[in-house]
Amino acid sequence: MISATPAVSGRGPDASAPIGAPRTRAVHRAVADARRGVPVVLAGQHPLIVAPAETVGAEGLHLIDRLAAGPASLLLAPARAAAVLRRPLAETAPAVALALARPLIDAATLRRVADPTLEQIMPSFALTSVPDQAEAALALGKLARLLPAMVVAPVRPGWASLPLGAGLLAVPAADLLAYPTNLAATLNRVAEVEIPLEDAPDARLIAFRALDQGIEHMAILVGAPAAKAAPLVRIHSECFTGDLLGSLRCDCGPQLKGAIRRMAEEGAGVVLYLAQEGRGIGLINKLRAYTLQDRGLDTVDANRALGWQADERNFHIAAAMLDAIGLKRIRLLTNNPEKMAGLAACGVDVAERVPHVFAPNGVNDAYLDTKARRFGHLLD
C-alpha cells in the first residue's frame, strides 16, 4: 500500500509547506489547462492571456481574441522563429514575437508554425515587440511538455469578471519560472519493496512522487549502498525507446543494464531512474527530435530547432533522492561532466567519476560522437 510521508527535502516543520500551497496548485492547474488548449492568464505587471500553439483550438483562439486588450502575437524560441522567418536571428532574448493579425490564423496553421516536423507551408510574419512575461509563457509550454510556442495577448483589465473570463486561471508568471527548481521540495517517498532483478537478485525499489502531474522517480538499490563510504551511483534519465524497447539510436539500454550488473558485482549501488525522458523534453518531443535528426540535424540542434535547450534537466530531484536514502558521498557512473557539476551544485559530494562507456552499435555512432563533441562527454 502506498502511504504518504513528508516531503524528503528540507525536512523539518516546514517540510511539506510547498505541497498544496495555492501557488503550486495554480502551476499544476495551468499546466493541465495548457495541455487541453485552454488559455490561462499570466499575472504580473502586464498580464497576458496565453495558450500553446500546439493545443489551442478555435474555442481557445476565440477567447484570446475576445479578451485581448491589444494585438496578439506568437512567441517562439529564437531558433524556431529563425526557421519560420527563413533568416538568422540573434539568440540573445529568450523569445521572439511574431505579429498575429486579426482574424487570428487557424489552429492548424499555428500547429505547423510551432512544429518543424510538420509540413512547412505557412503565412509570412512580421516581428513585433516581445512582452515582459514572454519567458514565463514559453516556460508554461515546456512544463506542459508541449512545443514552446505560445499565442499571447495583453488581457483586458477586469477580465475575470467578464462572462468569457469566468473559469480562466491566473498564475503568477514568476511561479512558472521558479517551478522546475522548486519541484524537489514536493518530493515524497511513497513505496518501498524488494524486486529481485535478473542481474541483481538483492535489489529493492524505493518510489518517489513529485507533485508535477504525478510523475514518479525510482531509486533502484542493489545491496546495502548506505553501508558503503562512497557507493556507486548512476543517475539515469528515463528513455522509453532505449531502456524498454532496446532502441539502437542511443546507449541508454546498455548503460542501464550495465550499471545494475556492475553494482551487483561490487555488492552495492544505486540507480536513480528519473522521469526526465529525452533530457527533460518529454517522449513526444524526443520523437520529434528524432524526426529532425533523420533529416540531418544532430541531437543538440534538433532540440534547439524544436525550441528547447539541448539539455533541460536539473539535478535537484536526484540530490533530494540521494539525501532521502542517506547517501552523502558517491562515486558517479557517468561520462557527462555536466552531471558531475549539476550534482555538486546541489550539494552532493561526488568523490569520483566512474566511466560508463559502451561501444557504438552501428546505429548510434553519430549520436555518441555528438555527445562527445558538443556535450563534452568523456570517452573513458
Ligand SMILES: Nc1nc2c(ncn2[C@@H]2O[C@H](COP(=O)(O)OP(=O)(O)OP(=O)(O)O)[C@@H](O)[C@H]2O)c(=O)[nH]1
Ligand atoms: N532530446 C533527446 N533526448 C535523447 C536523445 N537520445 C537520448 N535521449 C535522452 O537522453 C537521456 C540520457 O541522456 P544521455 O545524454 O544519453 O546520457 P547522460 O545520462 O546525460 O550521460 P551519461 O551519464 O554519460 O550517460 C534519456 O532521457 C534519453 O531519453 C535525443 O536524440 N534527443
Ligand SMILES: [Zn+2]
Ligand atoms: Zn536513450
